Amino acid sequence: MTGLWVLVATLVAGVLTGGLLRSRQGRVRRSAEEATGPPSLPGPVSDALVADAVTLVQLSTTFCAPCRHARAVLARVAETTDGVAHVELDITDRPEVAEALRVLRTPTTIAFDPTGRELLRISGVPKPATLRTALAPHIRPTE
Numbered sequence: 001m002t003g004l005w006v007l008v009a010t011l012v013a014g015v016l017t018g019g020l021l022r023s024r025q026g027r028v029r030r031s032a033e034e035a036t037g038p039p040s041l042p043g044p045v046s047d048a049l050v051a052d053a054v055t056l057v058q059l060s061t062t063f064c065a066p067c068r069h070a071r072a073v074l075a076r077v078a079e080t081t082d083g084v085a086h087v088e089l090d091i092t093d094r095p096e097v098a099e100a101l102r103v104l105r106t107p108t109t110i111a112f113d114p115t116g117r118e119l120l121r122i123s124g125v126p127k128p129a130t131l132r133t134a135l136a137p138h139i140r141p142t143e
Contacts, residue, residue, distance in 0.1 A: 041116050042097045050085035051114050054138050058088040059098060061106045070107040070125045077128055083139040113138060 049055045056074050060067035071088055078086035091098045101110065109126060111119040119138050122131070
C-alpha cells in the first residue's frame, strides 16, 4: 500500500511541475534593470546591438530544438515590425555570456534598446502577438 501512495505522490508532483513549466513557457517578463539602467554587457552582446532599433538577442545552444522555432518566430517579428532587429547568439562555447546575463535555459530572448538597457526577457518560444504588444511601448513610431 505504501508503494501506491508513493506512486500517486510522484504523479501529482510531476503533473504540478509540468503545469508550472508550461505556464512559464514563452512568457514575457519586464526587466528589473529597466529602472536601474544598463549593466555591463558581454562583448558578443554589445557588438550585436543594432543602432536605432530594439534588438532581440536570442541565446541558443547547438542541440536546442525549441531554439529553431524561436528563431523563426523572432525573425518574422523583426521582419514585419519597424524598429526591431533579431540576432541569435550560440552560447554553447560561451558559457560566460549566459552567466553574465543570468540565463539558465535556452532559448532565452532578451530585448535591448540601442544603449544596451534590457527592456524585457522571454524564456522559451514567444507568441508573436504577445511579443509585439510587449515591444510596442519601446519602439519609436516611423515618421
